[in-house]
Amino acid sequence: RKEVEQDPGPFNVPEGATVAFNCTYSNSASQSFFWYRQDCRKEPKLLMSVYSSGNEDGRFTAQLNRASQYISLLIRDSKLSDSATYLCVVTPYNFNKFYFGSGTKLNVKP
């Protein structure tokens, strides 16, 4: 079983739509969670960390569900510039690794 699993998409949504991605992880001892964004042929860039209580940054909201072992990312009022691949990242406690999902592709269309 993969450490981190994501629906590859693509999610094709119109501008202004609300879209949500989930990411499941297999190691219940995972401690740190992140969402990264990767544009085509570019490096991944941190979008936001995911805290136990959930957190929001503008149009982006991240949630953690430890019982079901998944994290989610909600994007409200989608912009064309949100088109990218969104990577889920999980780190088990005290391990020297960051486990990346294969990413979910989002296309926001006019």
Place this chain on the structure above:
Amino acid sequence: ETGVTQTPRHLVMGMTNKKSLKCEQHLGHNAMYWYKQSAKKPLELMFVYNFKEQTENNSVPSRFSPECPNSSHLFLHLHTLQPEDSALYLCASSPRLAGGPGDNEQFFGPGTRLTVL
């Protein structure tokens, strides 16, 4: 700018060549990483260094040889590569190794796009 630079940005090499990839971080971080990203695959962790000591080798073939002379610089020496090694090689750094959220996010360099002929 993320504060992590990589050179060269593009590299084409033959299977008998020897080349090196360079990564430098200007963020004062203590941990550095090499990743491989092939088309339609998740990022694959290759090596981890903490305070210039290697802490992780993710079963990487010996034709890839990392070197970390100090906490700011990381090299990946390449020799006798195969065409399937063609990929984007990404360097990243983080303040420290795994820990609580908020202080151990990874920052990536722009990558070296490697083609092995």
